[in-house]
Amino acid sequence: MKERKGLIIGSVIMIAIFVLMFIKGEPSKSIMVWIAAILTLSIYSFLYKDNVFYKFAEHLFVGVSVGYSVSVVWQNAFIRRVFDPLFITRTYIVNDKFSLYLFLGIVIPTLLGLLMLSIFTKKQAWLIRIPIAFVVGSYAGMGIAPSFQANIFEQTRSTLYVTLSISASIMIVGVISTLVYFFFSKEHKGLLGKTANLGIWFIMIAFGASFGYTVMARISLLIGRMQFLLHDWLGVIK
Amino acid sequence: MRNRAFTAIFLIFLFLVPSFIFSQAGIEVVAVEDTLISLPDTLSEIIAPTEINVFDTPNDAGENITITWEITEDPSGIIVGYEIFRSEDKETGYEITGFAGKKTEEFKNRTNNGVVYYYKVRAKTSDGKFSPFSVISEGAVSQPQWFHTGRINALVAVVAFVSLLLFFVSTAKKGKSLFIRRIAGLDALDEAVGRATEMGKPILYVPGLSSMSDIATIASINILGPVAKKVAEYESTIIVPNRDPIVMTVARQVVKESFLEAGRPDSFNEDMVFFLTDSQFGFAAAVDGIMVREKPATNLFLGMFWAESLILAETGNMTGAIQIAGTDAVAQLPFFVTACDYTIIGEELYAASAYLSRAPLLVGSLKAQDMGKAILVVVVVIAFICAIVNTGFSLTTHTPNAVLSKIIEFVQSWFKV
Numbered sequence: 069m070k071e072r073k074g075l076i077i078g079s080v081i082m083i084a085i086f087v088l089m090f091i092k093g094e095p096s097k098s099i100m101v102w103i104a105a106i107l108t109l110s111i112y113s114f115l116y117k118d119n120v121f122y123k124f125a126e127h128l129f130v131g132v133s134v135g136y137s138v139s140v141v142w143q144n145a146f147i148r149r150v151f152d153p154l155f156i157t158r159t160y161i162v163n164d165k166f167s168l169y170l171f172l173g174i175v176i177p178t179l180l181g182l183l184m185l186s187i188f189t190k191k192q193a194w195l196i197r198i199p200i201a202f203v204v205g206s207y208a209g210m211g212i213a214p215s216f217q218a219n220i221f222e223q224t225r226s227t228l229y230v231t232l233s234i235s236a237s238i239m240i241v242g243v244i245s246t247l248v249y250f251f252f253s254k255e256h257k258g259l260l261g262k263t264a265n266l267g268i269w270f271i272m273i274a275f276g277a278s279f280g281y282t283v284m285a286r287i288s289l290l291i292g293r294m295q296f297l298l299h300d301w302l303g304v305i306k
Numbered sequence: 307m308r309n310r311a312f313t314a315i316f317l318i319f320l321f322l323v324p325s326f327i328f329s330q331a332g333i334e335v336v337a338v339e340d341t342l343i344s345l346p347d348t349l350s351e352i353i354a355p356t357e358i359n360v361f362d363t364p365n366d367a368g369e370n371i372t373i374t375w376e377i378t379e380d381p382s383g384i385i386v387g388y389e390i391f392r393s394e395d396k397e398t399g400y401e402i403t404g405f406a407g408k409k410t411e412e413f414k415n416r417t418n419n420g421v422v423y424y425y426k427v428r429a430k431t432s433d434g435k436f437s438p439f440s441v442i443s444e445g446a447v448s449q450p451q452w453f454h455t456g457r458i459n460a461l462v463a464v465v466a467f468v469s470l471l472l473f474f475v476s477t478a479k480k481g482k483s484l485f486i487r488r489i490a491g492l493d494a495l496d497e498a499v500g501r502a503t504e505m506g507k508p509i510l511y512v513p514g515l516s517s518m519s520d521i522a523t524i525a526s527i528n529i530l531g532p533v534a535k536k537v538a539e540y541e542s543t544i545i546v547p548n549r550d551p552i553v554m555t556v557a558r559q560v561v562k563e564s565f566l567e568a569g570r571p572d573s574f575n576e577d578m579v580f581f582l583t584d585s586q587f588g589f590a591a592a593v594d595g596i597m598v599r600e601k602p603a604t605n606l607f608l609g610m611f612w613a614e615s616l617i618l619a620e621t622g623n624m625t626g627a628i629q630i631a632g633t634d635a636v637a638q639l640p641f642f643v644t645a646c647d648y649t650i651i652g653e654e655l656y657a658a659s660a661y662l663s664r665a666p667l668l669v670g671s672l673k674a675q676d677m678g679k680a681i682l683v684v685v686v687v688i689a690f691i692c693a694i695v696n697t698g699f700s701l702t703t704h705t706p707n708a709v710l711s712k713i714i715e716f717v718q719s720w721f722k723v
Binding site: 215271 | 555599
């Protein structure tokens with residue numbers, strides 16, 4: 069019943085747009101705009117239900133994006149960072165002297181990267197743990213200081229610029245009660261429980277505000293797509 | 307029947323519209339009028355920039371020199387920017403190396419380490435005239451710094467945190483029981499895995515869309531271990547689509563080890579963990595397709611998510627799966643709260659791995675985090691009380707209290723980034 073209703077509504081909308089286009093439309097003459105519009109409609113057809121058009125657009129999207137990213141990685145990572153410095157520009161030769169330091173700077177990361185391919189072998193697959201350990205460890209290390217600074221210091225510093233006002237007091241109460249909610253070492257009972265409850269209220273109010281704000285942004289995206297369909301493609305709106 | 311009707315309407319629409327378009331013809335000609343721009347009068351003489359100062363850019367990896375100057379007085383607003391000239395010889399050979407916009411007093415110049423550079427600056431007006439050059443700067447050499455002095459506070463905080471961590475880990479290892487309060491979203495994980503097993507349907511686990519550098523991804527991978535272990539114990543199946551190839555490799559190893567730990571290495575299939583695409587919405591479209599076609603009984607969205615969060619959660623909701631989501635992306639949490647059965651909010655995601663495994667190392671780290679939060683609460687409360695009392699002093703004696711002001715200043719400077 070629900071699907072039937074969706075089909076009828078969708079059909080009516082499509083026919084209405086089609087009629088409108090015949091009466092006062094100025095459709096695009098660019099084949100690219102047509103392809104983009106058909107793919108947009110194919111993706112939107114998911115709103116009715118999973119269907120062959122959606123499947124086609126989905127697989128095309130995934131395939132094209134993978135192909136694109138492979139070419140980007142090949143060009144930006146392998147050619148620019150490995151092949152060119154090793155064989156074309158030879159960045160490890162400085163003033164006609166071989167620099168082992170610069171040479172190893174290219175070779176070691178390349179070897180670590182190549183170890184990732186060991187996953188395709190059965191006996192040497194364990195070698196993949198070396199680059200993974202390197203990546204996870206170095207990323208975690210690199211992330212610690214910026215995380216402290218951006219998520220703790222900056223937030224605390226902004227909170228500490230307090231004045232004697234109602235808004236500042238609300239902010240302080242909000243910060244403390246929210247922090248108490250994320251305190252896992254004690255059961256949320258008594259005063260701690262009440263403070264944590266207040267914290268969850270603050271969190272939910274913040275989520276509500278954030279929700280409204282983000283929905284507004286998403287609607288602007290929808291408007292952009294509709295503008296593409298009705299203006300760029302069909303020329304129904306000027 | 308309905309499918310056929312839908313396909314027919316869609317095809318008619320696609321074929322009729324182009325036939326209409328291509329029967330139309332005509333080219334629109336847009337006429338462009340030339341516009342005359344009148345330039346403002348220029349000053350007969352513009353004063354050269356003063357106070358030129360050059361120095362090695364601090365706290366960087368080298369190859370950078372900072373040039374500062376005092377901007378020229380410009381009441382008519384005709385200066386459009388400043389040209390920066392550089393030479394390795396103080397007397398001759400100056401060449402333009404950059405352009406800074408008006409009202410700019412600083413320029414960072416890319417250099418070679420170990421080479422002495424001299425600079426001079428001149429202002430440029432809107433009609434292409436120039437001020438005289440500033441005086442030639444002192445020579446400056448760029449070099450990398452081993453320590454970022456602006457991050458000493460982070461170093462102290464990390465050292466303090468690691469000390470707390472070691473203390474609590476050793477306490478936990480000695481066998482002392484460390485309490486962790488109940489987290490509803492994590493308690494539901496068991497129920498969710500059990501439900502999927504009973505229904506004979508797979509579990510979809512999305513470890514976010516970010517890379518391994520993201521703390522949320524690391525937390526998600528930590529949760530994936532216990533979840534995959536439960537899946538293996540219940541002899542259920544898990545689907546783990548990935549956006550990042552490195553996350554995929556890590557996730558595959560984690561799932562494999564979990565199956566091994568559960569004593570069911572034969573049940574592990576490498577295709578359970580796979581790479582989809584690194585395109586954000588391509589990934590979302592593909593996961594939507596998986597949810598609709600495979601119909602998993604449980605969807606777990608744990609990690610870092612962006613704009614695709616609602617698309618995923620809404621589709622999962624539509625398929626009737628039980629959904630548990632967790633992220634530290636504040637902007638995405640509202641969407642998960644509205645569309646999922648349970649939501650693991652921010653810090654709870656980091657606590658999850660300790661909560662699920664109860665391993666001493668992880669429980670100890672959770673305790674250290676709690677201690678860190680307690681310290682922050684104390685600092686905020688002290689600063690707030692000091693600020694209130696100091697305002698009281700200011701109102702009564704018309705001068706703020708020196709000691710309290712210093713305390714507030716010290717605390718604020720400590721958290722300076």
